[in-house]
Amino acid sequence: QVQLVESGGGLAQAGGSLRLSCAGSGRRISSYSMGWFRQAPGKEREFVAAIRWNGAAKYFADSVKGRFTISRDNARNGVYLQLNSLKPEDTAVYYCASERRPYGMGSSAAEEYDYWGQGTQVTVSS
Numbered sequence: 001q002v003q004l005v006e007s008g009g010g011l012a013q014a015g016g017s018l019r020l021s022c023a024g025s026g027r028r029i030s031s032y033s034m035g036w037f038r039q040a041p042g043k044e045r046e047f048v049a050a051i052r053w054n055g056a057a058k059y060f061a062d063s064v065k066g067r068f069t070i071s072r073d074n075a076r077n078g079v080y081l082q083l084n085s086l087k088p089e090d091t092a093v094y095y096c097a098s099e100r101r102p103y104g105m106g107s108s109a110a111e112e113y114d115y116w117g118q119g120t121q122v123t124v125s126s
Contacts, residue, residue: 009120022096030074038092
């Protein structure tokens with residue numbers, strides 16, 4: 001059984017930072033490209049960032065480019081999202097997800113991911 005568990009969310013002030021972690025089990029996520037998505041209240045889920053299975057490519061939504069970074073530690077089966085220069089509009093539940101096919105390119109499309117974590121809340125106060 002594949003499980004993805006996010007952690008690291010919380011409350012931050014505008015301009016602050018948080019680091020989200022995603023721990024995988026039941027699947028060697030080292031073989032899968034991974035993504036982070038977020039969903040704010042009353043809004044649709046949106047792509048935030050993705051990282052190719054080998055870390056060779058990273059992709060970001062325009063709204064977070066230059067502020068967020070994504071990384072992975074395949075030895076630890078973990079994926080991380082560093083959130084810097086936070087804004088109130090970054091407030092959302094953040095989800096990590098694993099692409100459905102191994103050795104994929106990485107994608108911003110939610111339908112390309114088959115396993116999702118339960119989410120971690122990020123709240124940014126102004």
